[in-house]
Amino acid sequence: MAVLVLLLYGLAHAYWAFGGDGFPFGADDANPEYSAFEHVGRDRLAPWIAGGFLGSAAVALLLALPGRRRIPARVLMGASVFSAAAEFCTLADFRILGNLVHVFMLKFGAINWTVVNQLFAVVAVGLMVASAIIYQRRTSGACTGCGRTDSGAGWTSPEAAARWGRRAAYTAVVVPLLYASTRWAWALGIPLGISEELWEEGKKDNLWIAGAALATMGALGSLLTLGLVRRWGEVFPRWAVGLRGRRVPLSLAVVPATLVSVLVTIAGVSTSGCTSREPSTTRRTTGEPRFRR
CATH class of the missing domain: 1.20.58 (Methane Monooxygenase Hydroxylase; Chain G, domain 1)
Structure with a gap:
C-alpha cells in the first residue's frame, strides 16, 4: 500500500x-x-x-x-x-x-x-x-504487531510497559489540561500569558470563544486517555448499549490517538521555527497564532 x-x-x-x-x-x-x-x-x-x-x-x-x-x-x-x-x-x-x-x-x-x-x-x-x-x-526477530521479543525483557515487556505506560498516560492527560486552562482563561476575560492589546483584538471577533471550544475538545480527549490505564478502557462499561462487557478493540484507542498525535506534532513543528514562518497577529480559525513570512 x-x-x-x-x-x-x-x-x-x-x-x-x-x-x-x-x-x-x-x-x-x-x-x-x-x-x-x-x-x-x-x-x-x-x-x-x-x-x-x-x-x-x-x-x-x-x-x-x-x-x-x-x-x-x-x-x-x-x-x-x-x-x-x-x-x-x-x-x-x-x-x-x-x-x-x-x-x-x-x-x-x-x-x-x-x-x-x-x-x-x-x-x-x-x-x-x-x-x-x-x-x-x-x-530483529520481534513481533510485528507489538514489537516484543521472545525474551520478554526490556521496555516492551508487560511489566515495564505497565510502569512507563501509566506515567505516559497521566502526562498525556495533564499537559492538554494545562493548555486548555489558558484558553478558558482568555474566554473568561483573563489575558493569561498574552498582552491586553492582543486579548482585546481577539475579543472583538469572539476568537477566544472558539479557542475555548477547541480547548474543551482537547480536554475531553485527554480524559479519554485514562482509558489506556483504566478498566473501562479495556472492557466497554455497562452504559454502552450493545457493547457492554465486550473487550475494547485495540485499534479504537490506537488509531485516533496516533492521528491526533501526528497532527499536533505537525502543528507544533510548523510553529517552532522548523520553517521560516514566524508568529505575528492572530489566526481566526482556531484561536492560535497566525503566521506570515
Missing part, C-alpha cells in the same frame, strides 16, 4: 513539474503566506517533491521485499525517518489540525486543495513509516 500511494503521488508531482494544472504548494498554495515555500514557483518546487516521493516509494519497496537485503537496515530506517521529517517540516503545517476542527464543527468551507494534498502527503509518508517499523521488528 505504501509503495502504491507514494508512487502515485510522486507521479502526480511529476505531472505538475511538466506543466500540469493543479499544483497545490509553494507560490500556488491556497494561502501562500503560510507556506515554507511562499515565493517558490511550481517549475522549481514540483521536481524536488516528485523526486522525494518517488525516492520514498523506492525505499518502501525495499522495506516490503521478502528475504535478506544487501542494503543495511539502518540505511533504510534512516531514509524513512529523513523522508518523514522532511515532509513534516516543509509541506504539512498547522492547517491540517485547524481544518480537522472545522470538520467536527460541520464547517467545510475552510478545506481547500492545498490542505487536501497536505493530508494526502502525511498519509503517504505515514504508511512508509509504518512499513519501516514493521520491517525493523521483522528483521
Whole structure:
C-alpha cells in the first residue's frame, strides 16, 4: 500500500513539474503566506517533491521485499525517518489540525486543495513509516504487531510497559489540561500569558470563544486517555448499549490517538521555527497564532 500511494503521488508531482494544472504548494498554495515555500514557483518546487516521493516509494519497496537485503537496515530506517521529517517540516503545517476542527464543527468551507494534498502527503509518508517499523521488528526477530521479543525483557515487556505506560498516560492527560486552562482563561476575560492589546483584538471577533471550544475538545480527549490505564478502557462499561462487557478493540484507542498525535506534532513543528514562518497577529480559525513570512 505504501509503495502504491507514494508512487502515485510522486507521479502526480511529476505531472505538475511538466506543466500540469493543479499544483497545490509553494507560490500556488491556497494561502501562500503560510507556506515554507511562499515565493517558490511550481517549475522549481514540483521536481524536488516528485523526486522525494518517488525516492520514498523506492525505499518502501525495499522495506516490503521478502528475504535478506544487501542494503543495511539502518540505511533504510534512516531514509524513512529523513523522508518523514522532511515532509513534516516543509509541506504539512498547522492547517491540517485547524481544518480537522472545522470538520467536527460541520464547517467545510475552510478545506481547500492545498490542505487536501497536505493530508494526502502525511498519509503517504505515514504508511512508509509504518512499513519501516514493521520491517525493523521483522528483521530483529520481534513481533510485528507489538514489537516484543521472545525474551520478554526490556521496555516492551508487560511489566515495564505497565510502569512507563501509566506515567505516559497521566502526562498525556495533564499537559492538554494545562493548555486548555489558558484558553478558558482568555474566554473568561483573563489575558493569561498574552498582552491586553492582543486579548482585546481577539475579543472583538469572539476568537477566544472558539479557542475555548477547541480547548474543551482537547480536554475531553485527554480524559479519554485514562482509558489506556483504566478498566473501562479495556472492557466497554455497562452504559454502552450493545457493547457492554465486550473487550475494547485495540485499534479504537490506537488509531485516533496516533492521528491526533501526528497532527499536533505537525502543528507544533510548523510553529517552532522548523520553517521560516514566524508568529505575528492572530489566526481566526482556531484561536492560535497566525503566521506570515
